[in-house]
Amino acid sequence: MYDVIIAGGGAAGFYAAIQLATEHPGLSIGIFERGKTVLGKVKVSGGGRCNVTHAAFNPTDLVNHYPRGKKELLGPFHSHATGDVMEFFETRGVPLKIEEDGRIFPVSDNSQSIIDCFLEEAERLGVRILKNYAIKAINPLGNGKEGWRVTTKNKYYNCRYLVVATGSNPKIWEQLGGLGHHIVKPVPSLFTFNIADDRIKSIPGISTQAYVEVLPNNHLASNIVVALKSKPVKKEAILTAEGPVLVTHWGLSGPAILKLSAWGALPLHALNYTFKIRVNWVPEYTSASLFGLFLTVKDVEAKKTILKTKPVDLPRRLWTNLVKASGIxxxxxxxxxxxxxxxxxxxxxxxxxFRVEGKSTFKEEFVTAGGVDLKEINFKTFESKVLANLYFAGEVINVDAITGGFNFQNAWTGAFLAAKAIVAKEESLKDIG
Structure with a gap:
């Protein structure tokens, strides 16, 4: 018998357990993890450095990085956000640093610092960590008012409170659906674009600032019926983003592409990840202003070749490929x-x-859009509105964010408020008793 069972040994699960044990030391807490190891996503985050959160200290600014959950997270971020997370780690011996782009990492540049902090705190506070404990069933006792029964492979465990922090786990979503929760169908959220094109094929590793638009699939006008060939028409882009774009072996990645993948998770899934994008490699110029620049260069650099004279801020190899693609x-x-x-x-x-034909997962940092419907969660406590004493934290709910530490921030905030709510219930029971 546990007072609290936390399903999932990831970032949200450990954060909730430590907050609970710190605020109410008498609670019996168990973290049930299906795998052989815990905190796997923490380990690979930020290229192994762990992008803990982001330096968006104003909740109104912070919520703007969430394609799903923006409205719901505003209140929670007023209770627990970036500064609180920084204090949590730094008071536990993990100094953090803010990088130029706003991402926050441990000073060690090693995710193991975060993992060690969690494991040491859990041990110090008496939190039990049970690995290889895949949850086969969760059942409410008295609609949850009398607690919960959690069944693993070999036995079942009762608890008074259940915190579900299992991330993108289809089996848990299926169980929650069977208990009356509506699960928004999950689709990938952070991914890169697969593009086979000679203009970028030979230059992986090139990175530059660019403006990228996702075009409607009917990019060529369908209503032109003259005898001549159809002319491309400028239609409103489905999505736009500006930022660094990285050429990879399989296509395009980088912050601008990842932002498009997050905000476009649903429409791009509907297009089966086959669509066109339009890239302005020199976003400081319009077509007209760039043509004007070239006319000036034509006068000033008349005797020089176009290939070897690069009048714009662009990586040399990309300039070379685009010049050749122009037929020059x-x-x-x-x-x-x-x-x-x-x-x-x-x-x-x-x-x-460019024509995009498919997607690739962004490193090991797989994120989905989808999960427990936000309308069924009390965002003051992160408790289920459907069943009593059932709480959620992290990606199990239909919240996701762009890359940069924002998905972790959602996990920390939900875990904190769920823990706070459970402690408040315990304190009220003590007062009654």
Whole structure:
């Protein structure tokens, strides 16, 4: 018999357990983890450095990084957000640092610092960690008012409070659905774009600032019925993002692409991850202003070749590939380039269209959109509105964020408020007694 069983030995589960044990030392707490190890996602986060949270200290700013959960998390972030998380770790001997882009990491640059902190605190506070304890069933006792029964492979355990922090676990979602919760169908949220295109094929590792648009699938006008070929029409983009874009062996990644994948999780899934994007590799220029720059360069650098003269801030190898893609020969001088030729280069630089054929998981940091319907959660306590004494924390609910420490922040906040609510119930019972 446990007072509290926490399903899931990840970030949210440990954070909840430590908060509970700290605020109410008499509680018997068990973390049930299905795998052989705990805190696996913490270990790989941020390239093994653990991107703990993000330096968005104003809750109103913080919620803007959540495609799903923005409205619901505003109140919770007023109770527990970035500064509170930093204090949690730093008072437990893990100094943190804020990097230039706002991401927050341990000073050690090693996720093991976070893992060791959790394990040491759990041991010190008497939290039991049970590995290889896959949960086969969860059943409410008296609609949850009398507690919960958690069944593993070999036996069952009763508890008064159940905190579900299992992340993207389809089996747990199925069980919660069977208990009356509505589960929003999960789809991938953070992923990179698979693109097979000669313009980027040979230059993996190149990174540059760019403006990216996801185009409607019917990008060519369907209502043009003249005898000539259809003309492309400028339609409103489905999604847009500006930021660093990274060329990879399989296509495009980087913050701008990941932002599109998060905000576009549902529409891109509906398109079966087959769509077109338009990239402006020089976002400080429009097509017109870039053409004007080229006319100036044509006068000033008349005798130089276009291939070797790069008048814009762009990686050399990308410039070379786009010049060649424009059909410009290696020895063509600026003076000899017609307006039509220059316009072709402008198009490659500011309206470079790629066809995306599929997606790839962003490293090991797999995130989904979907989970327990937000309408069925009390966001003051993270308790279920459907069943008593059932709490949620982390990605098990339909909240997800862009990359940068925001998904962890959701986990920390939910875990904290669930723990706080359980402690408040215990204190009220003590007062009654």
């Amino acid at each position: 020969s290696t020895d063509l001088r600026w003076a000899d380039a017609s307006n039509q030729v220059l316009q072709g280069l402008v198009e490659q630089l500011t309206q470079c269209v």
